[in-house]
Amino acid sequence: MPELPEVNTFQRYFDGTSLKQKIQEVVVHDDKIIQDISGMEFAEKLQGATFLSSYRQGKYLFGELDNTHNVLLHFGMTGDIKYYEDELDKPKHERFAFIFENGSRLGFDCPRKFAKIRYLEDRNAYLERIKLGTDALRISTKEFLEKAKGKKASIKGFLLNQKILAGVGNLYADEVLYQLRIHPASKVNKLSKKHLTNIITRTQEILQKAIDRTAYYKDYPDDWFWQWRKEGAIAPDGKSKIETDKIGGRTTYFFPKYQKLYV
DNA sequence: TGTGATGTTGAATG
DNA sequence: GCATTCAACATCAC
The missing domain is CATH 1.10.8.50 (Helicase, Ruva Protein; domain 3)
Structure with a gap:
């Protein structure tokens, strides 16, 4: 799926659903795609935080948090996001989900697990390090x-x-x-x-x-x-x-x- | 059943 | 050292 236009579409969807609501909890079903830290650490860092905005560069989508840190969503070949209220709408290969205070969730779906999720304290340093064009x-x-x-x-x-x-x-x-x-x-x-x-x-x-x-x-x-x-x-x-x-x-x-x- | 896929990375090669 | 190529990653659908 995701090349630039697809990721741009994900960004609009993310902006339209997931900004300005406090994250109550993060559920991690499979932390293979979460980089550098464990799923539990990832969840701990995000609990109580709020996404204020987002930034996209190429296929890299960053959720910008109220503490100035970022969550990088890179979708790999098969990544997708879905916002839902009813458990029945949970995507089939959801790897983790943000649960917001209103009870809705943003689920990250990824059958092939090539996606890469990162918690970044310094986004620019990261972009510099990977030399993204x-x-x-x-x-x-x-x-x-x-x-x-x-x-x-x-x-x-x-x-x-x-x-x-x-x-x-x-x-x-x-x-x-x-x-x-x-x-x-x-x-x-x-x-x-x-x-x-x-x-x-x-x-x-x-x-x-x-x-x-x-x-x-x-x-x-x-x-x-x-x-x-x-x-x-x-x-x-x-x-x-x-x-x-x-x-x-x-x-x-x-x-x-x-x-x-x-x- | 075997093959290849809308991506990236690090090791190998030239 | 630099530029470029290639296997590996995990799962599913045809």
């Missing part, structure tokens, strides 16, 4: 071009690198390169300044449109790539067949006849 929606063309300079990596791998820009994942990277007819294995240093400018501009347009549609794929424009992004697909021109390859470490879908390779 500028948010993909906020990066300037200038900074993007600067970071691209001399890079020999594939454009796909470059876009996926969260230290370069934060927020683009496997699906949206394929989407951008399809829309611009650029082969994902093209080398960054073989792409023109014009290409690179188009890439960052189109990336931002796509992410923004996805956000406007609350990351709900069925509402995306008809000509977007995601619906062809599967084995056996035939391009809209009715001729070229889809191909998959491992590029930038991830399974990549593209139309080799339609997307030009620059190497």
Whole structure:
């Protein structure tokens, strides 16, 4: 699920449900995804605290507490949050939940347990330490071009690198390169300044449109790539067949006849 | 039944 | 030292 538009949608949901209510208790069913401290310590730190606001950078969502500390929610591949009152609505793979004073809960669901939850006293120090890149929606063309300079990596791998820009994942990277007819294995240093400018501009347009549609794929424009992004697909021109390859470490879908390779 | 998945990390490699 | 690649993590669905 969660790339930048999905996490942005989670953020709105979090803001709309979980701010400004005191956390009465935290229940932890499985503390595998809680980093550095035990589930019990996590619960103790949060008991009695209140989320006042949130901050998102790329796929990283931070709940900002009234004591200036932060809770980092990173959703991994299968993380999700759900606010509910009735126990019957508890998500199937809930790993922990905040219980608020009004009795409602914010449950964190995660079947695959690749999510990472952290209690952070100093958010900026953490971001500095992991060298998380500028948010993909906020990066300037200038900074993007600067970071691209001399890079020999594939454009796909470059876009996926969260230290370069934060927020683009496997699906949206394929989407951008399809829309611009650029082969994902093209080398960054073989792409023109014009290409690179188009890439960052189109990336931002796509992410923004996805956000406007609350990351709900069925509402995306008809000509977007995601619906062809599967084995056996035939391009809209009715001729070229889809191909998959491992590029930038991830399974990549593209139309080799339609997307030009620059190497 | 085996395979791969909307992600990240640290170790290995060049 | 730097840039880049790859296996590993845990579970589920096709």
